[in-house]
Amino acid sequence: MRADAARNYERIVSAAVLAFEEIGPEVTLEQIATRAEVNVATVYRRFRARDQLVRAVLDHVLTLEVEPLTAVETDDPWRDLTGVLEAVVEVLARRRVIHSLAVDFEAFDVDSAHRFLSSMERLLRRAVDAGAARPELEARDLAAVITMNLATVHPADPNGTARRRFLALLIDGLRPSPTPLPPAKD
Numbered sequence: 604m605r606a607d608a609a610r611n612y613e614r615i616v617s618a619a620v621l622a623f624e625e626i627g628p629e630v631t632l633e634q635i636a637t638r639a640e641v642n643v644a645t646v647y648r649r650f651r652a653r654d655q656l657v658r659a660v661l662d663h664v665l666t667l668e669v670e671p672l673t674a675v676e677t678d679d680p681w682r683d684l685t686g687v688l689e690a691v692v693e694v695l696a697r698r699r700v701i702h703s704l705a706v707d708f709e710a711f712d713v714d715s716a717h718r719f720l721s722s723m724e725r726l727l728r729r730a731v732d733a734g735a736a737r738p739e740l741e742a743r744d745l746a747a748v749i750t751m752n753l754a755t756v757h758p759a760d761p762n763g764t765a766r767r768r769f770l771a772l773l774i775d776g777l778r779p780s781p782t783p784l785p786p787a788k789d
Contacts, residue, residue: 616656618635748773752770
């Protein structure tokens with residue numbers, strides 16, 4: 604990609620992140636173009652459909668806001684794992700409109716999901732090896748915990764009290780137990 608095209612791409616996506624959260628899912632591509640200080644034709648040329656823009660916005664949030672959280676490594680693998688789950692949920696809860704659009708447009712990119720699950724796998728294996736997490740857990744179980752918790756995000760709970768309570772319940776289920784989980788379905 605040419606340097607000017609790359610700059611425009613980043614300006615459009617960055618503007619779209621803010622526009623979706625500030626204006627809502629009804630924001631127009633024209634409004635995004637204005638915020639990005641590019642011609643609307645540039646937006647349409649780069650993103651031929653709204654779902655392409657939503658996919659790029661979600662990838663942007665995952666790459667810049669979520670993936671760096673998974674780089675944590677202290678001498679407490681359980682705290683690292685649960686801290687990352689809590690932080691990821693907080694980021695995605697703050698980006699409620701973007702998450703909702705991503706679900707509506709089925710915008711979860713395979714590469715982004717794979718990168719995220721790989722980084723979560725490292726944290727999970729450390730917690731399992733330390734005896735702090737169930738040995739039968741898989742990284743996709745952690746993605747399910749995040750998804751289930753995001754279902755509790757709603758405007759009537761702006762402080763996230765319910766979200767934090769339910770995440771604590773879900774996290775407790777990650778601890779070792781004498782009763783193994785049913786096998787994962789492939």
